[in-house]
Amino acid sequence: MSTEKGSEPLFSKKNKKLITDPLTDNNPVTIQVLGICSALAITVQVSQAVVMSLSVLFVIIMGNLIVSLLRDMIPSRIRIIVQLLVVASLVIIVDQVLAAFLPDLSAKLSVFVGLIITNCIIMGRLEAFAMGNKPWPSILDGLGNGLGYGAILIIVAVFRELFGSGTLMGYSIFGNSLPGEESGLYTLGYQNNNLMILPPMALIITGIIIWVQRTRNKALIEEH
Amino acid sequence: MESTLDIFVKAIFSENMIFAYFLGMCSYLAVSKTVKTAVGLGAAVIFVLTVTVPVNYLLENYVLKEGALAWISDEYATLDLSFLSFIMFIAVVASMVQLVEMLVEKFAPALYGALGIFLPLIAVNCSILGGALFMQERQYSTILDATAFSLGSGIGWFIAIVAIAAIREKLRYSNVPGPLRGLGITFIVTGLMGIAFMSFMGIKYGEEVAEDDTKTEVTTAKTDQELENR
Numbered sequence: 001m002s003t004e005k006g007s008e009p010l011f012s013k014k015n016k017k018l019i020t021d022p023l024t025d026n027n028p029v030t031i032q033v034l035g036i037c038s039a040l041a042i043t044v045q046v047s048q049a050v051v052m053s054l055s056v057l058f059v060i061i062m063g064n065l066i067v068s069l070l071r072d073m074i075p076s077r078i079r080i081i082v083q084l085l086v087v088a089s090l091v092i093i094v095d096q097v098l099a100a101f102l103p104d105l106s107a108k109l110s111v112f113v114g115l116i117i118t119n120c121i122i123m124g125r126l127e128a129f130a131m132g133n134k135p136w137p138s139i140l141d142g143l144g145n146g147l148g149y150g151a152i153l154i155i156v157a158v159f160r161e162l163f164g165s166g167t168l169m170g171y172s173i174f175g176n177s178l179p180g181e182e183s184g185l186y187t188l189g190y191q192n193n194n195l196m197i198l199p200p201m202a203l204i205i206t207g208i209i210i211w212v213q214r215t216r217n218k219a220l221i222e223e224h
Numbered sequence: 225m226e227s228t229l230d231i232f233v234k235a236i237f238s239e240n241m242i243f244a245y246f247l248g249m250c251s252y253l254a255v256s257k258t259v260k261t262a263v264g265l266g267a268a269v270i271f272v273l274t275v276t277v278p279v280n281y282l283l284e285n286y287v288l289k290e291g292a293l294a295w296i297s298d299e300y301a302t303l304d305l306s307f308l309s310f311i312m313f314i315a316v317v318a319s320m321v322q323l324v325e326m327l328v329e330k331f332a333p334a335l336y337g338a339l340g341i342f343l344p345l346i347a348v349n350c351s352i353l354g355g356a357l358f359m360q361e362r363q364y365s366t367i368l369d370a371t372a373f374s375l376g377s378g379i380g381w382f383i384a385i386v387a388i389a390a391i392r393e394k395l396r397y398s399n400v401p402g403p404l405r406g407l408g409i410t411f412i413v414t415g416l417m418g419i420a421f422m423s424f425m426g427i428k429y430g431e432e433v434a435e436d437d438t439k440t441e442v443t444t445a446k447t448d449q450e451l452e453n454r
Contacts, residue, residue, distance in 0.1 A: 084318055200419045204412050
């Protein structure tokens with residue numbers, strides 16, 4: 001960012017690109033392969049995925065802002081530790097808030113809230129963007145990457161919850177599946193696909209999302 | 225209680241870090257192009273996990289847990305510092321990685337040559353922090369159990385990354401559809417490996433075996449009674 005911020009509108013073309021790029025052709029999960037660890041484990045239910053995306057969005061925006069403000073003061077030799085401490089403090093805030101207001105979800109997410117600390121997307125953005133850019137573009141970059149991450153999470157979760165449990169956000173879509181009191185599709189012999197709930201299906205669905213995305217944009221295809 | 229051996233075997237197979245919890249996927253996907261580098265990173269993960277989890281176990285049980293400070297004096301017995309655990313664990317992991325790197329460089333230059341570039345990467349590997357957090361959540365009763373868990377998890381991670389690296393080396397010669405090449409096929413293969421690993425859930429551990437034995441006794445007793453009734 002060599003131009004003065006004063007001479008540049010808040011949502012200039014360049015700044016808009018910071019938000020839209022991670023949503024499509026530079027998605028942090030499917031293209032840069034970052035942040036997979038937490039992305040897949042908590043996609044059994046859409047509600048978990050939404051809470052996780054919001055937590056990551058908060059941590060990445062605030063982390064980018066703080067590190068960007070401190071960027072001239074951080075000695076480069078210890079920057080990783082400083083970044084880790086900033087992220088860890090933010091994650092503690094998220095964890096305490098979740099435990100206080102959403103105790104059920106917090107228990108289900110268990111260790112994966114803590115693992116936001118080592119989410120490579122956050123460390124990657126702090127290191128690659130916030131360390132060298134002004135606060136405002138850093139916030140937008142955090143917003144874009146957080147949304148890009150959340151989008152993949154929620155797409156995977158929608159497939160897994162819809163076909164695995166027949167519900168979305170906890171509401172039944174296909175009718176009642178309890179044996180003996182079936183309704184809706186279940187009366188026709190429809191069955192929930194229990195394979196969807198198992199961990200390996202998260203990987204396979206992400207693989208298919210990558211497949212679709214790269215079929216639409218041939219430039220992203222890898223050599224090998 | 226689960227025996228130490230059960231915890232160890234469980235951590236390798238049925239609760240494998242990669243296939244059951246997706247921990248450390250980032251480096252798993254990035255560094256699995258050749259078997260040689262995969263072996264290096266896998267060994268480094270075993271090493272660091274086995275060192276950091278016991279240290280974090282001591283920290284958890286003598287500093288952070290509710291009432292853990294009672295060994296200093298009674299007035300600290302009611303303190304609960306567990307909200308600080310994330311920041312303490314990550315600080316321990318980052319500093320242990322640094323320390324391990326320095327020690328290995330000084331005393332085992334050959335090993336340093338092999339692990340060298342991977343050690344700093346490991347500080348932000350989810351599986352290391354994940355190991356510490358799982359240890360905290362599961363509340364292992366002795367430090368031996370915690371060490372068995374960490375060693376087992378490390379070995380499980382090692383097996384997973386070496387296996388996928390070997391598969392990817394072979395995949396290079398097969399005709400994968402263009403858009404799936406590289407990342408996509410790796411995801412799908414990992415998913416299939418995960419399904420294969422789920423078959424290890426059938427392993428019977430000490431406690432469960434004992435329970436099952438009593439169950440079968442009960443059922444045989446029932447059938448005996450039924451036979452008598454007839």
